[in-house]
Amino acid sequence: MEFAVSKKTLIALIILVTISFYITFLFNSCIVSNISKGIPQLRRNQIVQEPLMHYSTSVRVVSLIEGNETDISPKYKWFREQGLKPERQLPSALIIGVKKGGTRALLEFIRIHPDVRAAGSEVHFFDKNYHKSFQWYRSHMPPTLEGQLTIEKTPSYFITKEAPRRVQMMNPSTKLLVVVRDPVTRAISDYTQAKSKKLDMKPFEELVFVNGTVGSIVDTSWGPIKLGLYYKYLSRWLKFFPLSQLLFISGERLITDPAVELKRVQDFLGLKRVVTERHFYFNTTKGFPCLFKSEGHSAPHCLGKTKGRNHPYVNPTVWQRLRDFYRPFNMRFYQMTGINFGWA
Ligand SMILES: Nc1ncnc2c1ncn2[C@@H]1O[C@H](COP(=O)(O)OS(=O)(=O)O)[C@@H](OP(=O)(O)O)[C@H]1O
Helix, strand or coil: CCCCCCHHHHHHHHHHHHHHHHHHHHHHHHHHHHHHHHHHHHHHHHHHHHHHCCCCCCCCCCCCCCCCCCCCCHHHHHHHHCCCCCEECCCCEEEEECCCCCHHHHHHHHCCCCCEEECCCCCCCCCCCHHHHHHHHHHCCCEECCCCEEEEECHHHHHCCCHHHHHHHHCCCCEEEEEECCHHHHHHHHHHHHHHHCCCCCCHHHHHECCCCCCCCECCCCHHHHCCCHHHHHHHHCCCCCHHHEEEEEHHHHHHCHHHHHHHHHHHCCCCCCCCHHHEEEECCCCEEEECCECCECCCECCCCCCCCCCCCCCHHHHHHHHHHHHHHHHHHHHHHCCCCCCC
């Protein structure tokens, strides 16, 4: 089959093809030129800026305020985003007592250690809330990362009859911390706290004795006095735990030399000695050591008003009677612990 193509049509076809080639060429060279303009730009940025660049990590300021199971704090959300999985664990160490011994101070001091996480408030699991299950108890613990130790303090555990067995059931290797204080000043401190809640309370001197007079016998059924019989409560714990699993902290030395006591605590818990004298300063207004910085506080931090209350004046005769009363019990406690706390 033959096609008759006129000369004119052929010329027009050649011109059309040439123009279309030319347009395509112009278009492509335009794209290439734009790309090549960008490449030196990128290279320039890399070469010129690299040595001058200060690599800065983007720091997100996150709140340290605890969240509960459903409302987890931003700090832990951030950990999760980083692939770290904080999880709540049952405590492996407990501050079990004694009431008014300085347990809050110890907790606040030890929790500035980066490997320690503490339940903020007293959970009262082994005394009041035991029926609520270990799952409930765990839900009250802060989330921890691997290698972090969970600690809780409830001073009434020390005197709760069932607590030693219950703690042993949770974990027989739980480490137990006991802050002890001269039972006489402890009793006055206990009384001061009770009086702050019940203003019409009788004077200390009256409550100490069975007949309300110095001449009668010391009332060992009165809570503030009874609680100072440390040997009695300790013997219960020693039925379930070896002495080596308990650490006794001097409440007095926690005030006069907190760093020394904190060193003992860190060693006992198998922690690096991070909390040192550098973390403390003595606040002369409060009359107690305070922290330069603690969890949730970027500024110097002292314990609250309920810690370090002014005690009422106590008649020196009453004071002496109590000293004499406690002496044999203190001796027994010193023998059991192998430590002379110097109260007698
Ligand atoms: N750094 C520091 N700051 C303030 N208070 C301190 C500190 N270190 C020890 N203490 C003493 O702690 C006593 C309160 O003891 P607790 O925390 O165990 O009391 S409680 O059982 O939890 O109510 C409290 O008793 P009071 O002085 O009777 O208030 C203090 O003497």
